[in-house]
Amino acid sequence: AQSVTQPDIHITVSEGASLELRCNYSYGATPYLFWYVQSPGQGLQLLLKYFSGDTLVQGIKGFEAEFKRSQSSFNLRKPSVHWSDAAEYFCAVGAPTGNQFYFGTGTSLTVIP
């Protein structure tokens, strides 16, 4: 069965520090991969997505993610975190053959001054 795992429930980083949020998936073929961000009390906003091609994907707000097929991972990175990046981050997988969509359980990011 397809699944998405975000191993870190909560992460705290200092403002200006680098960030990496982990995402692993289980799927037989290459899925579509997504990262979303949710600010408190808001809906989900798409940060970036990967369908095919270059495995390093650039997104909005200075985020990037790298697809590593051998590790079944799609980790989200940002070189320097800003206080406004504090939010909940969701990794998601679209399974083209089954026309399904799966979300991870999310990682909550706290940014300290």
Add this chain to the structure above:
Amino acid sequence: DVKVTQSSRYLVKRTGEKVFLECVQDMDHENMFWYRQDPGLGLRLIYFLYDVKMKEKGDIPEGYSVSREKKERFSLILESASTNQTSMYLCATGLAGADTQYFGPGTRLTVL
């Protein structure tokens, strides 16, 4: 830009009431989705519609129904609201089941 709106940001209802949550999209997307989000449980799919009218149950359809009278409007119906349906409800739209989903701002429903 895709715009997805939800009829209310906050809603308070009483147990036993029939509740309608409405979602409107402006991108002519075939697929629309309703999720509920609860702390520690992530997003759980309630229902989705594809090809405009084809309805599929998600992970937690019990106590809910859906309606899509027009392509751009998708309603989630709580037939008889209960306190355990207090939650954040998120609507999303997309071109295909596996493709990008675009979310509305959410409705925080409290059932007393």
